[in-house]
Amino acid sequence: MWRRIVIFLLSLAPLGWLVWATVQQQLGADPAKTIVLLTGHYTFYFLLVTLAVTPLRRLVKFRYFHFRWLQTHRRMLGLFTLFYAVVHMTAFLVFILGLDFTLFAAELVKRPYILFTLPAVCLLFLLCITSTKSMMRRLGKNWQRLHNSIYLIAVLAWLHVFLQVRSSYQDAVVFGAGVGVLLGIRLYWKLFGIRRPAR
DSSP: OHHHHHHHHHHHHHHHHHHHHHHTTOSOSOHHHHHHHHHHHHHHHHHHHHHHHHHHHHHOBOSSOBOGGGGGGHHHHHHHHHHHHHHHHHHIIIIISTTOGGGHHHHHHHOTTHHHHHHHHHHHHHHHHTOSHHHHHHHTHHHHHHHTHHHHHHHHHHHHHHTTOSSOOHHHHHHHHHHHHHHHHHHHHHHTTOOOOOO
16 A cells, blocks of 8 residues: 555656746746646656566566566556646647647647647547456456557657657657667567567
C-alpha cells in the first residue's frame, strides 16, 4: 500500500511543480508554450516508464534488489500517461488555440505533428477503459492484442516529437533511444523464442 501511495504522489509531483512555477512566474517569457512543452515531456516520460516495467522485472533479478513489485503498479503508471496526455492536449487547446476550434484545421497544416497525437491519445483512452481485470476476462486473448498497441502509441509519440524539431534534435534523439531500446528488447524476445512479456 505504501508503495502505491508513494508512486501516486511522485507521479503528481511534476504537475505540482508546474502549478507552482506558473504561480511564481518561473516559466520564462512564454509560459503558455512552456506548459504545453513540459506536459508533453511528462507524457513521454510516463510512457517510457510504463514500457520499462516488464524489462526491469525480467532482467533485474538480484536476490535483494528486483522490480517484481513494480508490476502491480504498471496500470497506475499507464493511467498517469493518459492523464498527462490529456493535460497536454488541454493546455494546447486553451493556451495555443484559445478554445477557438475554428483554428484547428489551420493548426493541422501549421503543426502536422498533431495528426500523430490524436490517434495516440485515443488509443490510450481505449487501453485505460480496458485495463481492468473484468475487461481482461471479457476480452480474453484479444486483450493482449489490444494492449500491444502501446508499442504503436510509443512510435506515434516519438513521431510527434521528431516532427517538431526546428534546431535541436536532443529531445527526438533521447526519446527515440528510449523507445528503440524498450521495443528492441521485446523484439529480441520474440525473435529468439523467449516467452512474450505482457506489454
